[in-house]
Amino acid sequence: MWKGRNVVVTGGAGFIGSHVSDWLIAQGAAVTVVDNLSTGFREFASPAATFVEGDMLDQALLDRTLAGKDFVFHLQANADIRENLAYPRKNVEQNVLATQNLLEAMRANGVKGIAFASTGSVYGEPDVFPTPEDAPFPVQTSLYATSKVACEGLLSSYALGYGFSSWVFRFVSILGPRYTHGHVFDFVKRLRKDPSTLHVLGNGKQLKSYCHVEDCVAAIMTAVGATAAAGSGYWVHNIGRPDMLEVNTSISYIVRELGLSPKLTYEGGERGWVGDSPKILLDIGKLRALGWEPKHTLESSVVDTVRYLVANPWTMDRR
Amino acid sequence: MWKGRNVVVTGGAGFIGSHVSDWLIAQGAAVTVVDNLSTGFREFASPAATFVEGDMLDQALLDRTLAGKDFVFHLQANADIRENLAYPRKNVEQNVLATQNLLEAMRANGVKGIAFASTGSVYGEPDVFPTPEDAPFPVQTSLYATSKVACEGLLSSYALGYGFSSWVFRFVSILGPRYTHGHVFDFVKRLRKDPSTLHVLGNGKQLKSYCHVEDCVAAIMTAVGATAAAGSGYWVHNIGRPDMLEVNTSISYIVRELGLSPKLTYEGGERGWVGDSPKILLDIGKLRALGWEPKHTLESSVVDTVRYLVANPWTMDRR
Numbered sequence: 201m202w203k204g205r206n207v208v209v210t211g212g213a214g215f216i217g218s219h220v221s222d223w224l225i226a227q228g229a230a231v232t233v234v235d236n237l238s239t240g241f242r243e244f245a246s247p248a249a250t251f252v253e254g255d256m257l258d259q260a261l262l263d264r265t266l267a268g269k270d271f272v273f274h275l276q277a278n279a280d281i282r283e284n285l286a287y288p289r290k291n292v293e294q295n296v297l298a299t300q301n302l303l304e305a306m307r308a309n310g311v312k313g314i315a316f317a318s319t320g321s322v323y324g325e326p327d328v329f330p331t332p333e334d335a336p337f338p339v340q341t342s343l344y345a346t347s348k349v350a351c352e353g354l355l356s357s358y359a360l361g362y363g364f365s366s367w368v369f370r371f372v373s374i375l376g377p378r379y380t381h382g383h384v385f386d387f388v389k390r391l392r393k394d395p396s397t398l399h400v401l402g403n404g405k406q407l408k409s410y411c412h413v414e415d416c417v418a419a420i421m422t423a424v425g426a427t428a429a430a431g432s433g434y435w436v437h438n439i440g441r442p443d444m445l446e447v448n449t450s451i452s453y454i455v456r457e458l459g460l461s462p463k464l465t466y467e468g469g470e471r472g473w474v475g476d477s478p479k480i481l482l483d484i485g486k487l488r489a490l491g492w493e494p495k496h497t498l499e500s501s502v503v504d505t506v507r508y509l510v511a512n513p514w515t516m517d518r519r
Numbered sequence: 520m521w522k523g524r525n526v527v528v529t530g531g532a533g534f535i536g537s538h539v540s541d542w543l544i545a546q547g548a549a550v551t552v553v554d555n556l557s558t559g560f561r562e563f564a565s566p567a568a569t570f571v572e573g574d575m576l577d578q579a580l581l582d583r584t585l586a587g588k589d590f591v592f593h594l595q596a597n598a599d600i601r602e603n604l605a606y607p608r609k610n611v612e613q614n615v616l617a618t619q620n621l622l623e624a625m626r627a628n629g630v631k632g633i634a635f636a637s638t639g640s641v642y643g644e645p646d647v648f649p650t651p652e653d654a655p656f657p658v659q660t661s662l663y664a665t666s667k668v669a670c671e672g673l674l675s676s677y678a679l680g681y682g683f684s685s686w687v688f689r690f691v692s693i694l695g696p697r698y699t700h701g702h703v704f705d706f707v708k709r710l711r712k713d714p715s716t717l718h719v720l721g722n723g724k725q726l727k728s729y730c731h732v733e734d735c736v737a738a739i740m741t742a743v744g745a746t747a748a749a750g751s752g753y754w755v756h757n758i759g760r761p762d763m764l765e766v767n768t769s770i771s772y773i774v775r776e777l778g779l780s781p782k783l784t785y786e787g788g789e790r791g792w793v794g795d796s797p798k799i800l801l802d803i804g805k806l807r808a809l810g811w812e813p814k815h816t817l818e819s820s821v822v823d824t825v826r827y828l829v830a831n832p833w834t835m836d837r838r
Contacts, residue, residue, distance in 0.1 A: 285680040288626075292619055296669065300611055307607075323656075336653040337642075339675050339753060346672025350615065353665025356658050361604040361793050434658060474680050 201428060203228035206269045208311075210256065210302065211276030212249060213240030215378050216317060219413050220273050221246040223421065234265055239279065241515070244378050256298030262305035271313040273420075274302055277348075279381060281321065282473050284343040295347035296354075303358050312432070315367040315424050318352055320409075320440065320482050321345040322370060330483035333370070333436045341477070352436070359434040366433070367424050372440035372480055375501040376413035377508040380515050383447065383472075384502060387454050388509045389516045391462060398455075398462040402472035404448040407479040409440045412496030412504065422492040438482035445498045447472075453499055457506040520747060522547035525588045527630075529575065529621065530595030531568060532559030534697050535636060538732050539592050540565040542740065553584055554595065560834070563697050575617030581624035590632040592739075593621055596667075598700060600640065601792050603662040614666035615673075622677050631751070634686040634743050637671050639728075639759065639801050640664040641689060649802035652689070652755045660796070671755070678753040685752070686743050691759035691799055694820040695732035696827040699834050702766065702791075703821060706773050707828045708835045710781060717774075717781040721791035723767040726798045728759045731815035731823065741811040757801035764817045766791075772818055776825040 207224050211217035212233025217240070221231045231249040236256070245251050254261040256276055266272075278294035299316070306314065322345045323331045324338035340346040355366035373382055391398060411419075419439045427435055448464075455462060470478040484494075496504070509516060526543050530536035531552025536559070540550045550568040555575070564570050573580040575595055585591075597613035618635070625633065641664045642650045643657035659665040674685035692701055710717060730738075738758045746754055767783075774781060789797040803813075815823070828835060 284676075288623065288677075288680075289619060292615060292669075292673075296611060296615060300608060304607065334655040337656055339755070340672030341676065341679055343673070343676045343680070346669060346676050349672055350611075350665060350669035353659035353668055354611075354662070357603075357660065357662045357665050358607075360660055361607075361662070436658070 201425060204230070205271060206230050206232070208232050208234060208265060208269050208272045209249070210234045210272065210274045211240060213237060213242055213245040214275060215380060216374055216413060216416060217273070217275035218244035218246065218378055219417050220275060220420065221249050223417050225249065232265060232269065235276065239381070241518070256301055257293065259301050259305065262301055263308055266305040266309040266311050269309065269311050272302065272306060272311060274299065274314055274316045277317065281342055281344040285474060288343055291343040291347035296350045299351040299354055303354060307362055312363060313365045313428070314355065315420055316351060316355055316369065318348045318368050318370045319345060320370045320372050320438065320480055321477060322349050322352070325477060329479065330442070330481045332483040333438055333486060356434045359432055363432040365428070365431070368436045369420055369423070370436065370438045370482065371416065372409040372411050372482055374413050374416045375410045375505045377504065379413070379505045379508070380519060384450065384454065384505045385509065387451060388458070388506055389519070391455070391458060391460055392513070392516060395460045396462055397465065398451065399465045399467065400447065400451070402447065402468050402476065403466050403470055404446065404451065404464070406447050406470065406472060406476065407444040407481070408447065409444045409481050410498055410501050411440050411494060412501040415494040415496055419487050419492050422490050423487060426490045437487050438484050439487065440482035440484050441494050441498060442484060443498060444479070444481050450502050453502045454506050457503055458510070520744060523549070524590060525549050525551070527551045527553060527584060527588050527591045529553045529591065529593045530559060532556060532561055532564040533594060534699060535693055535732060535735060536592070536594035537563035537565065537697055538736050539594060539739065540568050542736050544568065551584060551588065558598065558700070560837070575620055576612065578620050578624065581620055582627055585624040585628040585630050588628065588630050591621065591625060591630060593618065593633055593635045596636065600661055600663040604793060607662055610662040610666035615669045618670040618673055622673060626681055631682060632684045632747070633674065634739055635670060635674055635688065637667045637687050637689045638664060639689045639691050639757065639799055640796060641668050641671070644796060648798065649761070649800045651802040652757055652805060675753040678751055682751040684747070684750070687755045688739055688742070689755065689757045689801065690735065691728040691730050691801055693732050693735045694729050694824045696823065698732070698824045698827070699838060703769065703773065703824045704828065706770060707777070707825055708838070710774070710777060710779055711832070711835060714779045715781055716784065717770065718784045718786065719766065719770070721766065721787050721795065722785050722789055723765065723770065723783070725766050725789065725791060725795065726763040726800070727766065728763045728800050729817055729820050730759050730813060731820040734813040734815055738806050738811050741809050742806060745809045756806050757803050758806065759801040759803050760813050760817060761803060762817060763798070763800050769821050772821045773825050776822055777829070
């Protein structure tokens with residue numbers, strides 16, 4: 201369904217966006233990447249994509265870029281959850297306002313299909329595990345997740361009000377090549393500077409689920425493919441794996457892969473920081489019912505990430 | 520608990536805000552109203568309140584106004600649900616950005632208590648009636664409700680991240696004196712111009728729950744009073760009545776009260792407009808458990824509203 205289609209990938213120089221672009225280009229789509237390179241790397245963007253350097257708050261740029269396009273993968277975001285309290289406006293601006301600007305540029309150009317990267321952290325601290333898409337109405341615990349919930353609402357409102365087709369994906373942490381933030385990246389980067397010690401935020405016992413970026417891209421494309429012919433509509437899917445890993449186990453994979461035996465020190469309790477979730481496990485039954493199945497294990501996802509970082513130390517030098 | 524305290528009421532020249540201000544002043548609080556008079560009326564604002572005319576997008580004004588204050592009732596909003604698709608940015612600006620500006624002004628001034636008017640329409644089109652506060656994660660059906668969900672998340676995030684005490688109230692439609700928008704107002708206003716015909720959006724069979732503004736104010740004060748001593752926290756309460764009314768029944772009360780027998784014409788199906796809810800009934804058990812009970816019936820709420828409008832035709836002339 202993608203051959204010859206004109207697709208925009210926001211955040212296409214970022215981790216997930218660059219993999220989505222590569223996949224689309226392999227399918228024969230013409231891809232235009234929009235990225236302000238604030239956290240993305242120019243090197244990550246598919247060489248075969250048209251690269252537009254610009255910010256999502258630049259409405260005129262978005263209006264121009266969306267002209268003649270067929271579909272949007274919206275993967276640009278402020279993704280720094282941990283710093284959300286230091287810059288309380290950033291999530292509203294870079295996520296909510298950015299997403300509305302994009303939707304308005306789509307509307308102005310008659311583009312009506314959009315797939316959006318939300319987050320499993322919209323479930324706050326759920327009581328139900330694995331957490332399904334229709335879990336009890338959550339209390340938001342971070343400005344990051346709040347902004348993503350707002351974006352989800354924009355997408356559903358545009359679907360209902362303006363006939364958009366909107367797909368929302370609630371991710372666990374995604375791992376794999378080109379992963380350049382979050383705890384695996386931080387740990388590898390810090391161990392590179394000081395191989396003798398590793399300081400851990402939280403008690404190391406937080407239970408997290410991860411998903412490999414290849415499985416993530418396959419999941420997105422499976423869900424969009426399943427309902428793309430439906431005309432307008434709104435679909436929400438969790439993306440994750442059926443199992444969890446203690447942060448300490450993840451650390452054991454990392455240090456083993458690096459051949460190190462650092463002294464571990466801990467700070468704080470069951471949450472690494474305010475807004476951190478002590479436990480994440482999403483119900484992925486809805487996507488599985490469409491035929492998708494994750495192929496990478498938790499361990500191979502962590503190991504793949506470490507190997508990529510070791511082979512590409514420049515990604516750590518620039519952060 | 521309010522005597523001698525310095526309280527800000529945003530939207531204090533509006534329908535609910537003016538009643539909240541009156542109540543606080545009767546309790547001995549010093550009230551400062553902030554209102555841009557875009558939909559509020561200067562006449563509604565309590566004469567005993569300090570009146571600050573200004574917009575919530577004016578950060579400097581908010582920063583000045585919050586100095587030395589103890590608590591905020593945040594009742595300012597873009598409340599026009601029906602027009603949400605004609606002005607898609609208005610809800611994000613006047614609700615999300617306005618609320619974050621207010622929270623930032625509070626943070627800058629060390630003010631940490633806030634009660635906020637959300638809406639029962641955050642439940643979208645629920646499957647569970649009466650709808651409890653922890654209903655299944657809803658799909659947002661309007662930009663208005665989307666913006667309110669975002670504001671709720673801002674309040675919970677500021678509670679968790681910055682130690683705020685935040686109370687969120689999800690209202691059904693509130694009726695009573697000074698009610699100047701929504702369907703009872705529209706019907707009375709239109710019947711005043713043309714007593715022979717009344718055109719109804721939808722099939723008239725939508726089931727709505729209403730609550731009288733006096734009961735609404737009592738509910739807010741009951742909930743805030745119950746947990747004000749708890750230190751920081753986040754509390755969500757539905758406000759409504761345990762019963763519903765067909766729009767057609769509401770119309771029968773209105774025309775009876777006005778002594779009219781107009782010809783009724785209908786347009787559309789079970790929804791009056793895109794984003795309208797065909798049925799609203801909120802579970803008010805949580806507030807009842809605190810000792811609150813609505814005193815007005817659905818009928819007396821409608822009748823009270825009509826009588827106010829008949830006695831104050833200037834409110835219809837200015838809209």
